[in-house]
Amino acid sequence: MKLMKQAQEMQAGLAAAQEKLATETVESEGAAGKIKVTATCDGTITSLTIDPSILDPNDAEFLQELLLATIQNAISKGKEKAASEMKKLTGGMELPPGFGM
Template sequence: MLKGLGALGDMAGMMKKAQEMQTKMVELQEELNTITVTGESGAGLVKATATAKGELTGLEIDPSIFVPSEKEVAEDLILAAIKDAQERAKERSAEEMQKLTGEMGLPADMKLPF
């Protein structure tokens, strides 16, 4: 299409690729809001659910951890489950970004968004 234009043709191709990437990034950001991950602690006594963007959406706590004398243990388990969910969200987000960069022919270790 723009073969005879040399560098200008290359620029047009790069602009098209950039627009495609921007569209896919927007789609991915929306998808990350719908992907959920679950972190847990205490062998599943506390489970935290979050979106792949890291937003906490749910917390499930086994009532057996609510022993008044072990308040700190319950708090630690809750925090650990939330941190686990956030870490899993971060990992899942990175996986999805790597898929996108691979589809676009970009290096796997390229950090997006810029």
């Protein structure tokens, strides 16, 4: 019974952490700060800013590559932060699939 109670408490803690991480944000910059992406720690992009000085209609591919790299970095930062928070809650213990995050 004690083990079940501990598992339920851990699951409740994980659910609360997931809600918190869904609102916490990370920021990524690319092209020397001329592209900025903000994302939540659950992977939702919330903001994208592009400095007009890097817009070149003749080189859309370059801008696409910069955007993709900056967005991927923001999502990676969010995942790292989420993993770190989950590790704190679980004491580093791996959870079975479907339990928590």
